[in-house]
Amino acid sequence: MRLEIKDLHVHYGKIEAIKGISVTVNEGEIVTLIGANGAGKTTMLKTISGLRPVSSGQIIFNGEDISKMPAHKRADLGLAQAPEGRGIFVGMSVLENLEMGKYNRKDRKSEMSEDLERVFHLFPRLKERISQVGGTLSGGEQQMLAIGRALMARPKVLLLDEPSMGLAPLMIANIFNIITEINKTGTTILLVEQNAQQALQRAHRAYVLEVGHVVKEAKASDLLNDPAVRAAYLGTGAH
Amino acid sequence: MADKKNRYNIRDHAATYWENSPKWRRVSMSIAFIAFFYALPFLNNPLVNTPGSDFQSVLFYPVGMYVLMAIGLNIVVGKSGLLDLGYVAFFAIGAYTMAILGTHTALNFWEILPIGIALSMVAGVLLGTPTLRLRGDYLAIVTLGFGEIVRIVAVNIEAIGGPRGIAGIPTPPDLFKAKFTILDPKPYYWVLLTFTLLVIWMVRRMAARRPGRAWDAIRQDDDVAQLMGVNTLKYKVWAFVLGAAVAGAGGVLYASQILSIVPDQFNLNVSILILACVVFGGIGNLWGVILGAALLAFTPERIRFLSQPRILVFGIALVVMMNLRPDGILPKKKREHFDPNWKSVEESGEGEIK
Numbered sequence: 001m002r003l004e005i006k007d008l009h010v011h012y013g014k015i016e017a018i019k020g021i022s023v024t025v026n027e028g029e030i031v032t033l034i035g036a037n038g039a040g041k042t043t044m045l046k047t048i049s050g051l052r053p054v055s056s057g058q059i060i061f062n063g064e065d066i067s068k069m070p071a072h073k074r075a076d077l078g079l080a081q082a083p084e085g086r087g088i089f090v091g092m093s094v095l096e097n098l099e100m101g102k103y104n105r106k107d108r109k110s111e112m113s114e115d116l117e118r119v120f121h122l123f124p125r126l127k128e129r130i131s132q133v134g135g136t137l138s139g140g141e142q143q144m145l146a147i148g149r150a151l152m153a154r155p156k157v158l159l160l161d162e163p164s165m166g167l168a169p170l171m172i173a174n175i176f177n178i179i180t181e182i183n184k185t186g187t188t189i190l191l192v193e194q195n196a197q198q199a200l201q202r203a204h205r206a207y208v209l210e211v212g213h214v215v216k217e218a219k220a221s222d223l224l225n226d227p228a229v230r231a232a233y234l235g236t237g238a239h
Numbered sequence: 240m241a242d243k244k245n246r247y248n249i250r251d252h253a254a255t256y257w258e259n260s261p262k263w264r265r266v267s268m269s270i271a272f273i274a275f276f277y278a279l280p281f282l283n284n285p286l287v288n289t290p291g292s293d294f295q296s297v298l299f300y301p302v303g304m305y306v307l308m309a310i311g312l313n314i315v316v317g318k319s320g321l322l323d324l325g326y327v328a329f330f331a332i333g334a335y336t337m338a339i340l341g342t343h344t345a346l347n348f349w350e351i352l353p354i355g356i357a358l359s360m361v362a363g364v365l366l367g368t369p370t371l372r373l374r375g376d377y378l379a380i381v382t383l384g385f386g387e388i389v390r391i392v393a394v395n396i397e398a399i400g401g402p403r404g405i406a407g408i409p410t411p412p413d414l415f416k417a418k419f420t421i422l423d424p425k426p427y428y429w430v431l432l433t434f435t436l437l438v439i440w441m442v443r444r445m446a447a448r449r450p451g452r453a454w455d456a457i458r459q460d461d462d463v464a465q466l467m468g469v470n471t472l473k474y475k476v477w478a479f480v481l482g483a484a485v486a487g488a489g490g491v492l493y494a495s496q497i498l499s500i501v502p503d504q505f506n507l508n509v510s511i512l513i514l515a516c517v518v519f520g521g522i523g524n525l526w527g528v529i530l531g532a533a534l535l536a537f538t539p540e541r542i543r544f545l546s547q548p549r550i551l552v553f554g555i556a557l558v559v560m561m562n563l564r565p566d567g568i569l570p571k572k573k574r575e576h577f578d579p580n581w582k583s584v585e586e587s588g589e590g591e592i593k
């Protein structure tokens with residue numbers, strides 16, 4: 001078992017955004033958290049990667065409780081995130097963004113060219129844009145860069161926050177294909193999405209979030225056929 | 240369309256020329272440049288003459304001192320994007336260290352200098368470690384408060400002269416036959432210039448290496464920098480402490496030249512003016528900041544003959560300038576496309592802050 005979140009509570013000031021969520025991500029899986037805007041998906045990922053403090057509950061990674069560990073140390077342990085809104089360093093080139101991805105890797109020098117190759121193999125577009133500054137990339141290219149940069153750290157678990165946000169349908173399909181491909185090479189993935197259709201097609205298991213609670217947990221393919229889920233998140237329910 | 244965006248930028252052209260120059264030309268240009276600045280006090284030209292105070296004094300203070308401080312503050316504000324409104328505090332700590340130890344102990348300037356720098360750095364750690372966890376606006380307010388607190392504490396401690404400050408601060412001992420006296424600002428200027436060159440060398444080295452890359456990342460997105468494994472607090476504290484060290488060194492030298500200091504010299508205006516130097520010159524770009532500080536410090540002295548309205552004229556000039564060139568005189572390089580000469584983190588080697 002790679003990542004286990006137990007009875008997590010997270011607050012913004014007095015407002016409780018996560019109200020006791022438990023999520024398990026097993027090695028090799030794609031697990032998705034789906035839910036409407038404001039359900040707490042981003043807060044979950046930020047808390048797992050250490051950007052938000054835990055009010056109570058545990059985050060267990062490889063058997064170790066990391067809920068008090070600062071974010072940069074969690075990155076060293078093998079948690080990498082492509083954040084919501086992509087979080088590209090707009091003043092850095094594509095190459096520099098990718099280099100930042102392994103800023104703290106012990107063997108970054110010897111690993112660099114191999115990992116760049118791997119990322120460019122997944123995203124040939126990034127190779128064409130290697131010297132372009134991050135801020136001048138298109139939305140889709142930025143998303144590729146965000147994922148590629150996260151992969152540079154050779155993560156054990158990859159956290160993806162709405163990779164489809166703001167992208168054209170063709171690009172969305174492209175990105176999700178690559179997510180599946182990344183998972184097949186052995187990277188465990190926790191995927192947060194509002195685009196439930198795509199996410200459920202790609203994931204092994206899924207959790208449905210509503211205002212800080214998990215309201216449903218099931219195999220992704222089951223949720224895809226669940227009438228209530230279809231009505232609420234897939235827009236193809238009882239018309 | 241693209242042409243309109245790529246406005247003529249002296250900084251970019253100069254950088255390109257520099258990068259395309261062979262090594263011998265770079266070295267000889269550097270030497271000529273440095274020699275020019277060491278010889279600057281001997282420049283006697285009606286264009287630069289400053290009525291009221293002589294050019295050599297103005298060169299040391301305010302011009303040289305503001306340049307040094309602006310370079311130091313640029314590490315904090317320009318490189319790592321932390322708004323520090325109390326930078327004068329570190330200058331004051333350096334100056335008071337010189338004043339107190341100089342008048343109460345047998346230590347001379349050169350012995351007090353490292354102590355003054357160290358105390359400023361300690362103050363930087365003490366202020367930085369708790370406050371650098373805060374985001375932008377809070378940091379600005381806390382540092383502003385700190386700047387004022389240091390001054391007010393100095394006013395209220397009778398043992399260090401209270402509001403009357405400290406007089407009779409000793410001058411540095413002779414160095415290579417140069418005598419440090421109140422009558423001759425040249426040796427002070429040369430020491431100051433040497434400090435400044437050392438700081439420039441240090442800042443350039445760091446900017447090209449891992450700390451520089453970490454500061455870049457932090458400035459652009461602190462959260463994402465953490466996700467990349469950057470210990471952002473550590474690098475922010477380091478930026479703060481290096482900035483403090485530079486101001487501390489400036490303070491020690493300043494006190495040894497001016498011979499007596501009072502707390503009111505270290506007021507908020509100084510912090511704001513140094514910040515103005517950084518912004519005016521081109522935030523984040525070392526050469527812009529140097530030029531900005533030199534101009535902002537020199538102009539009010541040069542137009543002293545205007546007496547009363549001079550600050551008004553100066554203010555209008557500032558407003559006009561910032562409208563014409565909102566990014567400063569020499570803005571930081573706009574990197575639309577990757578520059579193949581830019582050394583990557585890997586090529587440039589380590590330089591890790593421990």
Ligand SMILES: Nc1ncnc2c1ncn2[C@@H]1O[C@H](COP(=O)(O)OP(=O)(O)O)[C@@H](O)[C@H]1O
Pocket residue numbers: 012015017035036037038039040041042043044
């Ligand atoms: N910085 C913040 N300050 C206060 N409340 C916030 C902040 N960020 C998110 N929230 C609140 O927390 C809840 C969950 O938000 P979020 O995790 O962004 O949801 P999602 O990613 O599912 O859209 C929302 O009610 C939102 O308003």
Ligand SMILES: [Mg+2]
Pocket residue numbers: 041042043084162
């Ligand atoms: Mg979100």
